[in-house]
Amino acid sequence: MVTYDHYLEEPGNLEVEYFSTFGTQRGGNDFNSYWMEFEYGAKAWWTTELYLDGQSTFGDSTIFTGFRWENRIRPLQLEHFINPVLYVEYEQINEADKIVKEVEGHDVESDHAVPNGVARHDLDHELEFKLLLSRNFKGWNVAVNPLATKNLLPSDPWEFGYAIGASRPLALKASPKQCNFCPENFIAGIEMYGGLGDTQSFGLHETSHYVAPAMAWNLPSGLTLRLSPGFGLNDNSHRLLLRWGVSREFAGFGDVIGRLFGGHQ
């Protein structure tokens, strides 16, 4: 949900995803944030994604909070003991954004208690860099994602964070028949993520951290459903971040576009 492994979108495929996060809020109103994600496999070594973010705060308002443009690039051709992927994202979001897709710097729960009418006026232009490290071992995938973020205002410091996760299909062999409820269609995992301060005060002081079990269900129809309740690990964290999402992959999207614009027949 938050932690990335090293696998990219298949080239020419488009995945469209809707994702939602319900969050409890002390000192303010609970919220439901959501994003639409368009993930395209530009090459086997390059995936590009566009996110459109929004949120509804109960008793307040529903607003569009901005967009993110993410690129993941695989520098190595072959599989290795640990597989790195470079992640670069440009964000143009306002302070009312609550999708909590990652936690960085000194992000804490009270940041989200500000009413939408006030928070939406603070605009962030950020560049975010992650190193996605991942490895498969006996059916498990283990991934570690250190991250660094820089608001493009020169006065703002670099902010840091992390995400680590492990996941595994419930069965490692496929059954010979098409089935919705076969164990290999389900992937279970757990992840932990949080902030690590910034260049002015690096460390765990005034940071928030979460642990979240996660489950994904890949249906033969091409739909994937995801569910993950995240629990705050300290007083700076939301008590609960309940995430769910649904995605659909459109195979051969690139071919359709290629034909539309005069590609090879």
Next chain:
Amino acid sequence: MKPANSLHRFCLTLLAIFGFVAIAFYAALAHDRGQAADAHDHLHHLHSALFAKVPENARMRPNPLQDDPDAVAAGRKLFADHCSECHGRSAEGGKKAPNLRADEVQDATPGALFWIVSNGVVRKGMPVWSKLPEPERWQIVTYLKSLKSADDAARNKVGQQSGASGSNR
């Protein structure tokens, strides 16, 4: 929010959307043209170069599911889900990817096929498939290796039929 800021944000959002779509279009066109040429013109060289890359210890790995009675059917299902879009429904090849019924592929060891499935051919557009658990990749290999015997059986049947019709004349 000030109207000027709103307009600025709206324009930037539109710019990002157009940028994303432009990259998708560009990549789709380049992908389509490049791979069509590869698949048709250099198939044999691609196979040879690819199999030459497989390390010896990987080439010699035996298929642990060779005698699994469900492996071919499960592999066929996995192939349909993950591979047939590029390699064709019957692995006969397509614009984007080569024929997996070709002699070069069918004569390769199970270990060599497993290595290629696991590592992909990233620069040529084949993704890494190690995201499938190892037993599922062996199931795909088992299915691929079963295509040769299926083709041989079909050829024998045609031969017998033509032989039988010839002797009737």
